[in-house]
Structures are given as structure tokens and as C-alpha cells.
Amino acid sequence: MADRVDGKRLWSRLMAMAEIGATARGGSNRQALSDEDAAGRALFLDWARAAGCHAQTDEIGNLFVRRPGRDDALPAIMIGSHLDTQPTGGRFDGAYGVLGGLEVIETLNDLGISSQAPVEVVVWTNEEGSRFQHSMMGSAVWSGKLGLEDARHLMDAAGRSVGEELDRLGWSGERRAERNSYASTFELHIEQGPILEREAVDIGVVTGVQGFRWYTLDLIGQPAHAGPTPMEGRSDPARAIAGIISGVYSMAAEFEPWSRATFAQFTSRPTSPNTVPEALSCSLDLRHPEASILDEMEGRFREIVVSECGPLGVQGEITVDNDSPPVEFDRVCTDAVQASVDALGYSNKKMVSGAGHDACYVSSKCPTSMIFVPCEGGLSHNEAERITSEQAERGANVLLGAVRAMMHHLIGDADV
Numbered sequence: 001m002a003d004r005v006d007g008k009r010l011w012s013r014l015m016a017m018a019e020i021g022a023t024a025r026g027g028s029n030r031q032a033l034s035d036e037d038a039a040g041r042a043l044f045l046d047w048a049r050a051a052g053c054h055a056q057t058d059e060i061g062n063l064f065v066r067r068p069g070r071d072d073a074l075p076a077i078m079i080g081s082h083l084d085t086q087p088t089g090g091r092f093d094g095a096y097g098v099l100g101g102l103e104v105i106e107t108l109n110d111l112g113i114s115s116q117a118p119v120e121v122v123v124w125t126n127e128e129g130s131r132f133q134h135s136m137m138g139s140a141v142w143s144g145k146l147g148l149e150d151a152r153h154l155m156d157a158a159g160r161s162v163g164e165e166l167d168r169l170g171w172s173g174e175r176r177a178e179r180n181s182y183a184s185t186f187e188l189h190i191e192q193g194p195i196l197e198r199e200a201v202d203i204g205v206v207t208g209v210q211g212f213r214w215y216t217l218d219l220i221g222q223p224a225h226a227g228p229t230p231m232e233g234r235s236d237p238a239r240a241i242a243g244i245i246s247g248v249y250s251m252a253a254e255f256e257p258w259s260r261a262t263f264a265q266f267t268s269r270p271t272s273p274n275t276v277p278e279a280l281s282c283s284l285d286l287r288h289p290e291a292s293i294l295d296e297m298e299g300r301f302r303e304i305v306v307s308e309c310g311p312l313g314v315q316g317e318i319t320v321d322n323d324s325p326p327v328e329f330d331r332v333c334t335d336a337v338q339a340s341v342d343a344l345g346y347s348n349k350k351m352v353s354g355a356g357h358d359a360c361y362v363s364s365k366c367p368t369s370m371i372f373v374p375c376e377g378g379l380s381h382n383e384a385e386r387i388t389s390e391q392a393e394r395g396a397n398v399l400l401g402a403v404r405a406m407m408h409h410l411i412g413d414a415d416v
């Protein structure tokens with residue numbers, strides 16, 4: 001029978017962590033590199049040290065706590081997530097993955113299981129990217145996607161930099177902010193979407209992360225008086241955008257269930273109610289887990305812009321602002337999660353993540369997978385974010401089993 005974590009211990013720690021930066025409406029506010037973020041880490045470190053782990057911080061403040069292996073020189077199995085939150089964040093986004101990792105270490109201790117390879121729990125710095133606007137900052141630096149100095153120069157609204165705050169908190173660690181060699185990594189997280197709850201499934205076996213592309217669409221027409229100018233013959237960017245939006249929504253519907261299309265950030269000029277606007281711009285966020293389909297969606301979007309603008313004499317320009325390719329997680333890691341779920345007998349489905357996670361960056365350097373549990377109403381980045389203690393326990397059980405399956409896979413560890 002599969003081993004189990006101590007669900008009560010995990011839950012009490014989740015609740016204790018949520019009290020740090022607790023908000024009036026039941027959420028948490030531990031923005032990156034704030035005093036609350038530091039207090040959250042201090043509490044986590046107390047627990048980790050009591051569990052026999054030792055800690056190291058790298059140059060960008062990523063915190064690694066390590067349960068030594070019998071051969072401590074072997075690449076560790078990493079479990080990671082984040083403790084920082086949105087300003088009106090929930091109790092589980094990030095904290096669940098970190099405390100679930102600690103729970104795995106404590107359960108290994110309770111069961112008297114030593115492992116050949118070390119096990120580390122990592123707390124990535126500034127995953128949320130709300131105070132300092134670069135989401136998944138710590139894992140981006142670790143994986144070489146963002147330069148250390150570029151990250152240190154990010155500023156908050158009050159004019160303080162990441163570098164100053166790292167130095168103030170004593171988080172500018174000695175360890176180089178680049179990857180050590182890791183055998184694999186797992187991230188346990190709430191789904192942050194409604195699918196598992198809607199389908200009454202216990203566990204999401206996450207096989208990858210949706211790719212997304214951000215575009216700015218600029219439409220240039222001809223300003224004209226709203227009264228005397230007949231509808232016929234106007235070069236009206238608003239009319240063009242109406243056709244483009246409806247065309248893109250229909251196109252996205254052809255690639256469901258995983259396609260996403262989101263228009264936002266509309267501006268027009270001049271901002272006058274009785275003038276046909278000269279210019280209108282908006283953003284479009286397109287997502288799909290398969291790169292070839294994302295390419296196709298982009299191609300179709302471009303065609304729609306041409307066909308809607310042409311007859312109106314409107315000029316359409318598309319700029320690509322951000323291109324985050326889809327991530328496919330490592331098969332061996334995903335199989336370890338699947339084997340663990342199957343051994344526990346939980347209902348499950350394979351799925352892709354709609355949100356970005358530290359695991360996206362980490363997966364570029366080390367075999368990675370994620371485990372999702374349902375959250376109430378799919379609600380996240382919200383003080384009302386909620387999971388049950390049973391859901392929390394199930395996810396951590398899966399994590400424990402996946403880590404043990406990986407230990408076994410890597411080195412045929414006799415003890416595991």
C-alpha cells in the first residue's frame with residue numbers, strides 16, 4: 001500500500017503560514033521581498049531545520065532546504081514552489097507546494113526512510129511578479145532566462161529595487177544563481193481553474209503548460225464627423241475591430257478545449273464620442289498547449305485582420321510583445337506522478353496548466369512535472385481561494401509517491 005503523509009500536520013502548517021500577512025477577507029498578503037515574505041520564510045525555515053534540513057540561499061534569494069542523501073554528491077530530487085503572494089492573495093497558491101514538499105521530507109523522516117540522493121525543497125523568489133513585475137523571477141534567473149543584474153534592477157512602485165530588498169533581508173546568498181545539477185523536480189499546486197472540480201476529479205497529472213503569445217493590434221482609419229459622414233465609406237477602426245473580435249472568437253472555438261483568446265487594453269484616439277476614431281489599439285493573448293496549433297491560430301488571426309481591415313480601408317498592424325512557447329513536461333516525471341496516483345487509487349486526469357509556474361522555467365534545465373488539486377470554483381489570486389484538508393492531503397500523498405518513484409527510477413534505491 002502506498003505511504004501517506006500526515007494530513008493534519010500539513011493543514012495546520014498551511015493555516016499557520018496563512019496567518020502571516022493575513023488579510024481581513026481570509027487571504028494572505030506576502031508580497032515578494034516584503035517583511036511578511038521574510039516572516040513566512042522564517043517560519044518555514046524553523047520547520048525545515050527541525051526536520052533536519054540545512055538551508056542555502058542563492059544570489060537571487062531562492063531558498064533551498066536540503067535533506068541529505070546517503071550519497072550527498074548525487075543530484076537531488078527537487079520539490080519547489082513559492083511563498084510570496086498577490087497583494088490580495090489566497091492561502092494556497094504557492095504555499096501549498098512548499099509546505100507539501102516539507103511534508104514529504106517529514107514523512108520520509110517519520111517512516112525512517114533514507115534515500116541515496118538528497119531531497120531539496122526550494123522556495124523561489126518573487127513568483128507572483130506583482131510587486132516587482134517579472135513573474136517567476138527567481139526561477140527565471142536560476143534557469144538562465146533572466147540575468148541576475150536585470151532582476152536586481154527591477155523596481156517596485158515605491159522606487160525600491162529587488163537588489164536593495166535582497167540586501168536588506170540578507171537574501172543575497174552565496175550560492176550562485178544558476179542551476180546545480182538536479183535529478184528532477186516536482187511542483188504541487190492548486191489548479192487555479194475550474195476543470196478538476198467541474199469533473200469531480202481528485203488529481204490533475206500535469207503534462208505541460210500552455211504556450212501564450214501577446215500581441216498589440218493597431219488599427220488606423222480616418223477620423224470623421226459622427227453625424228454627417230454616412231456609414232457607407234467610413235474608414236472606421238471600431239467597425240474593423242468588431243469583425244476581428246468575432247472572427248478570432250470563432251477561430252479559437254475551432255481549437256477547443258485548450259485554446260484561449262483574450263482581447264483587452266482597448267484604447268482609441270481621439271477620445272471623442274462624436275468622432276469616428278482615427279486609431280484604435282488593443283491587446284490579444286492567444287494560448288494553446290501545442291506550438292503548431294498556436295502557430296496556426298496566429299496565422300488565422302493575421303488573415304482575419306487583413307480580411308476585416310481591407311474593405312474598410314483601415315490599416316492593421318500586429319506586434320508580437322511576448323512569446324512564451326508551450327512547455328511539455330518530462331515523460332519519466334509525469335509517469336512517476338501517474339504511477340503514484342494509480343497506487344493511491346485517486347481519480348485523475350492528464351491536463352495542461354493554463355497558468356505559468358516556476359516549473360515552466362525549471363523544466364528547461366531539469367526533468368519536471370506538476371501535480372494539481374482542485375480548488376473551489378476554480379478561484380485563485382483571490383482571498384477566497386479555498387481547498388479542503390482532504391484535497392491538500394491527497395495532493396501531498398501523490399507528491400510523496402512521485403518522489404519515491406523517482407528515487408527508485410534514478411538509482412534503484414534499495415530503501416525506497
Ligand SMILES: [Zn+2]
Nearest residue numbers: 082093094127
Ligand atoms: Zn503559484
